[in-house]
Every structure is written in structure tokens, then in C-alpha cells.
Amino acid sequence: MITPNRPETVAEVRHPVPLSQLIHLMAEYQQLGAHRDTFLATPADDTFVRGCGIVAGCIAFIGVICLIVGAWPGALALLMIAAIPVMLAFRRGIINRQNRAARIDLFEHGVTVYHSGQRVAGFRWDTTEVRQEEIPFHDTVPVVYRLELTGPAGRAEIDEMGFARAREWARAIQSAVTATQLPLAVAAIDNGETVEFGDLGLSLDALTYKGESFPWINIQLIDARSGHIRLKVAGMWMSLSPVNTIPNFYIFNELAERLRLTPVG
Structure with a gap:
């Protein structure tokens, strides 16, 4: 007779759900309507990392020369300074890896936001509050695009460091929220x-x-x-x-x- 496997001896098999399917499910749950556009993560920029490496290498080289000639205090100071761009490059590399899978998806009635390692967040235009770090009053003045979205289902932050085409998604989100909620606000004040x-x-x-x-x-x-x-x-x-x-x-x-x-x- 074959003894059946006990529940605790059966290995749990998990099948990862594709990100696109999770976004689709969130859009259905929030009733966001038809898909309009997708904004992917900002491509990793190795220029900054390479620049930090060059600066650190030059400073460290001078520090080694100081060691050779016996200038110990100056050498130690230079080596400590060289560690700063190394740490900056390391931090930038971590951020690039974390943002690699991030994406924003615009829909007819709302938006979904995904950060690597987090759950997909969904927001409807009619219930979302948007706070923007800097407001562009003139197209010629550069601004840092950073938005905070708050809704019944939670909160999400998006910025130009994490997502490409920042000017486009910032304007699209603000325009959609304004167009949806302004008539309701006007009616409330009229009442x-x-x-x-x-x-x-x-x-x-x-x-x-x-x-x-x-x-x-x-x-x-x-x-x-x-x-x-x-x-x-x-x-x-x-x-x-x-x-x-x-x-x-x-x-x-x-x-x-x-x-x-x-x-x-």
C-alpha cells in the first residue's frame, strides 16, 4: 500500500505571475478602462558611475604618490576623499537595479504604478490627489518632475529619476485628474x-x-x-x-x- 503524502510533505509550487497580467488585473479591479500608454523605467546611465570611477582613481593615484614620498597625512586624507565618489557610484548602481522593472501605465480612467519589489498600485482620476514637487509656470524653465499620488487604495511616488519621459506622464496625469475632478469641484462651490x-x-x-x-x-x-x-x-x-x-x-x-x-x- 502506498502511503499518501502528508500535507506538510508536499512542496508548495508557486508560479510567478507576469507583471503585465498583474497590471491588467489591477486595472480591472479599479475599473480603469482602456489602456492608453506605458512609461518604462529610466535607462541606467553609466556615465555617472564611470565619472565617479575616474575621479576616485585620480585621487587615489595622487594619494599613492604621497605615500611613496612619505607624506602620510596627505595620503590618508586623499584616500578618504577618494572613497566618496566610490560610495556615490555604488549607490547609483543600486538605484539603477531597483528601478529596472518599474513602469507607469496610463488608462482611460486612471493609472497604475509599479516599483521593483512592490505591489502594483492603482489610482482612479476621480478619487486621486496629486501633489507635485515643482510646478512649471513657463515651458522654458527646467523643473524636477516628482509627483505624489494618494488615493483610497494607497500612495505612490514617481519621479524623473525612476521613469522616462517625465514631462509626458506628469502632464498626462495632471490633465486627466483636473479634467475629471474640476466640474465636480465647480458644482460643489456653486451649491x-x-x-x-x-x-x-x-x-x-x-x-x-x-x-x-x-x-x-x-x-x-x-x-x-x-x-x-x-x-x-x-x-x-x-x-x-x-x-x-x-x-x-x-x-x-x-x-x-x-x-x-x-x-x-
Whole structure:
């Protein structure tokens, strides 16, 4: 008689699921609709690593010469300095390996984000808050593209160091969130509600900030090019929240300008 294998003696067989299938499953679960575009990880740039190696080699060579001529203190100092670019190159190599499998997938109604070794995160345009590190106010001014996405299912950070074509995916995400949520925000304000953007609130009557109210009729200008939301009231500028703390800044900016230019009453 053959004794059946006991459960604990049966090896568990796991079949890895392809990343594309995991992304497809997340898109179905979040009901993100048709696929639009994919942004892969930034290609590993060995120029930085090679540059660090050259710098470290030159410094170490000078340090060896100092050792030969008996200048021990200078030699030790140079060797310690040479270790800095070596550590930087090592860290850059680790980042390149971690980002190799990362990808962003845009869909009709949302986006998925995958970082190597993490779960696929899904976000819908109608429920996502986007915070952007730097807001480009002029196309000629270079900015660092770094976005933080927050939704009911979690949070994800994406930046130009990890993902290629940063300007494209940043604009696509911001445009989609703004187009989806702006009409809802307009309707809420028209109904007499206050729409919150972090510490800032917008209503038909005023802009509020940490309990203080600024009627629209008193606000001359709203500016954010300094990295902070600034109001010009009675000829005086007031600095409020940093731009990168404002969820969905583009919606806030559009609503604030509309309300400032057409105050009630």
C-alpha cells in the first residue's frame, strides 16, 4: 500500500505571475478602462558611475604618490576623499537595479504604478490627489518632475529619476485628474460648499487659510511662482502654503482665478 503524502510533505509550487497580467488585473479591479500608454523605467546611465570611477582613481593615484614620498597625512586624507565618489557610484548602481522593472501605465480612467519589489498600485482620476514637487509656470524653465499620488487604495511616488519621459506622464496625469475632478469641484462651490485643498479652502465668498478668511473682492492677485501660494491684499503680499503641499494644485488654481475674477455680489 502506498502511503499518501502528508500535507506538510508536499512542496508548495508557486508560479510567478507576469507583471503585465498583474497590471491588467489591477486595472480591472479599479475599473480603469482602456489602456492608453506605458512609461518604462529610466535607462541606467553609466556615465555617472564611470565619472565617479575616474575621479576616485585620480585621487587615489595622487594619494599613492604621497605615500611613496612619505607624506602620510596627505595620503590618508586623499584616500578618504577618494572613497566618496566610490560610495556615490555604488549607490547609483543600486538605484539603477531597483528601478529596472518599474513602469507607469496610463488608462482611460486612471493609472497604475509599479516599483521593483512592490505591489502594483492603482489610482482612479476621480478619487486621486496629486501633489507635485515643482510646478512649471513657463515651458522654458527646467523643473524636477516628482509627483505624489494618494488615493483610497494607497500612495505612490514617481519621479524623473525612476521613469522616462517625465514631462509626458506628469502632464498626462495632471490633465486627466483636473479634467475629471474640476466640474465636480465647480458644482460643489456653486451649491454653497467649501472645497478643501490642504490648509486652503475655496467657497463662493472667500478663500480661507487656517481659520482666516479672505473675501474675493479684497484679493487683488494670486501667485504661486515663488513656491508658495501668495495673496496680494490691499497692496500687501501674504505667503500661505507651499505649492507642493496643495493637493490637485491645478484644480485649486483654476477655481481660485475664476472666483477672484467673478466674485459674488
